[in-house]
Amino acid sequence: MKGTLLSSGQYAVQGALWGEGSESEAGTMTGTMIEPAGAATGSGALTGPAGTTGPAGTTGPARATGPTGTPAKTLIPRLTQICGPDGVVSDPLELRTYECDGLTSHRCSPGLVVLPQTASQVAEIVTECARAGIPFVARGSGTGLSGGALPSTEGVLIVMSKMRKIISIDPASRRAIVEPGVTNLAVSKAAEPYGYFYAPDPSSQVVCSVGGNVAENSGGAHCLKHGFTVHHVTGLEIVTPSGELTWIGDGTGTTPGYDLVGMFTGSEGTLGIVTKIVVKLTRIPEAVTTLLAAFETTGHGGAAVSAIIGSGILPGAIEMMDALAIEAAEAAVACRYPEGAGAVLIVELDGPRADVERETEAVRALCEKAGATEIRAAQDAAERIAIWKGRRSAFAAVGRISPAYIVQDGVVPRTALPQVLDRIAELSAAAGIRVANVFHAGDGNLHPLVLFDDAIPEACAAAEKLSGAILDLCIEHGGSITGEHGVGADKSRYMPKMFGADDLATMQLLRCALDPAGLCNPGKIFPTPRLCGEVPGIRRAPHPLVAAGEIEQF
């Protein structure tokens, strides 16, 4: 049939082209680590909410400092012994390269950067940090969009990019063992000759690292069908926050004891550092087809999504863009989506050839019934790439129609999509701020892009307010404040809106079990660090360290 693969090879390579592009761009910016991040800021229109952080490097999230405030620099001799002179970065200018991840609005130069090459080096580094009471943060390719790899001035940033060996590919067991610095796409490429790929496909998969994917429990456009990182990781070698090197999970997915792998995946680097990963490999589908359907409104597009899901078809991906997002994409990459469309839907089906053919026809009919004004089907790989081009470029393309913008990431139940989109439109109109909507419609994961002019002093704050109001909407409708970008440093202040004090305190029991000293990626996820050893319950007075101003509470 048309639009299918000529060889298994193409599929995995094209995997790189799935999903939106700006995350890749963000990754590219920070992935080229030799360039100062400042240069990246200039080139990228991407701006995120400034949060509670101030100007570059001056403030940051709550930090733990050593018992005596030991600066990270005191570790230079020892860490140089461990990693060699090439493995330690202490020059202030070079350190600035690492001051942010893909979320460039949060910046902070690390005290010290180390680039280990082996798991035992990571263990030794962490042991030294733990001994000295110095906080540490692990960083993969730096493509994260929530400031999860934001370093601290007092701390050590452990950059995993030199650990990029694919240790083994085991097609018989459908498993691969990789080091954390290996890029997501490299796993698929290595598995491709055997007819397999690595299913989670974050848009930044060309550059983002598997270790980072584990930290963030990354998804991707195709996680609607294929699941998230946590469904594809069956074993991890980790360095615990005390410096112990240990395996959790035996690679089978059915390991006796607590599901430590499930617990660790998505913990945003706060429970330890992953040094080896056992991933599941998935059979490359026999056929893939991609449909583009244009609608007058997102409401009609939404009705088509409901009809498709309601029919029992589970597409690999269902993506939607609204008129403003389409306009931006046209301006940027001339994707030639149907003219005048109020919304476009991209539906990709993958699986056994016969099923895909039938499902393609069914989806086409359902889209027509929902009022599609035009439907295109990719006839070959090139056409599929053309369809995805607009979607992939959407985030970055918004830079063409606005000087700055905030990328939001929220989730609502799929059935609430029409209501929520209407409410976003109302909020947007009321605030006089344009919002472009790009979203993973199949799973209700919204990426509203809130546009503003950063040359106008109040504009950023107003955009942030609107962006926050969208998250409130998500919570109100029973959704989530983040579907894939993570909480990181960016959204910890929203956590109390989604979870109660007891929920947050209970989650932090995990932290207390693994990292009682609070040295491992401090200040992320939770707005208030739990001081371990306390009994669960409501805190009645500020913790002494908070009162003394030694740690911040916000």
Next chain:
Amino acid sequence: MPAEPIPAPLTAACEQVRAATPADAVAGVTPSYVASPGSVAEASAVMTAAAGLGLAVLPRGTGTRLAWGAPPRRCDLVVDTLRLDRVLEHEAGDLVTRVQAGVTIEQLASVVGAAGQQLALDLPEPGDGGGRGTVGGVLATGVAGPRRLRYGTPRDLAIGITVVLADGTVAHSGGKVVKNVAGYDLGKLFAGSYGTLGLITELAFRLHPVPGAACFVLCDCDGAAAAQETMAAAAGSPLAPSAAEIDRPARGGPFRAAILIEGDPAGTGERAAQLRDLLGPGAEVSAAEPSWWGRSAVAAADATLVRISFWAGELAAVIEALDAAAGAAGIDPAIGGAAAAGVIYAAIPAAAAPAAVAQFVSALRAMPPLGPAGQDGPPTRGSVVVLHAPPPVRDAVDVWGPAPAEGLMRALKDQFDPGHRMAPGRFAGGI
């Protein structure tokens, strides 16, 4: 024996508290009381009261798998979840449901089934005529049927959880949307935790559409290598099988293999025919489920049931190791299960000598496909867990065997249940 008086804090906490009877015994340990809270608030009050009284607590649903795991070191209070029996929410358009922990698998199936949906855990019906269990119990034991190959296990389908900790704290994580990375996922931690971290009171699950059609491709495989080849051919094909099982009633006999193909009615037959051709002469397509389908995971209540997990590519080596260990111990377990997903079960009749079973289990644990592995991967590549066994066997074996990172598990237990009152001793590592 006169029933012990029920402590006032317990009766004050819960409308339904009673003295336990021998029928409430858990692996030979009889509790003193049984409390049946009817709401999360009541469950929290019960747990708070139990904390005040220093009672060891054991959560129980239908009790379907209560014989699994090690016997509790102490058990004073059973918290029965069967009154937590409401399906709180089922939004068909979202393919999501939110339920209380005591909802049974059958009850949930009938509610979501009305909308053509399913919780995709095809748990086998136990041989005793009882049900398949409650959703809380299913998550707590991490049990899944043949279709784990496609849909995974309960931890893969749970998207939100509410728990009551040992001190009565009510906490939740996740939510009712499938895509959600906000905060730590307590659902993963409680999955397969056997009640040792707290009481599960509510769960949200991702649902799947009930496929329009299903059929099976059947064949016999002569020996372990052939069985592995068949499983690999099925799982490695692009035909997207939902399950691939093997079954061998006795050593020396052939393996029966069955592969489940499901989906759109038009496509299912076609894919099954393709798979039949792929598997070669002797393979056939059947609309009916083979009689043994999913039964390997079920053994008589007085038998020993062992779960062996492994890397799927090691299937033949695992079977050879198993046969060698069984032969040396003088036993002949029936084996079978989700071989393509790396899980098989061995059922050993009640008559087997406890020492022989113990010898079999420890020998198997030490063998290459499961025992210490190469330096670049996990130190072990599989496990052997005794799910249930008659008391003399249970006393003779280490039912859990070694678990990776026991130290981390203990640290977690200490945080969640510092008094070690939640199902103490039931779990891996003596937790």
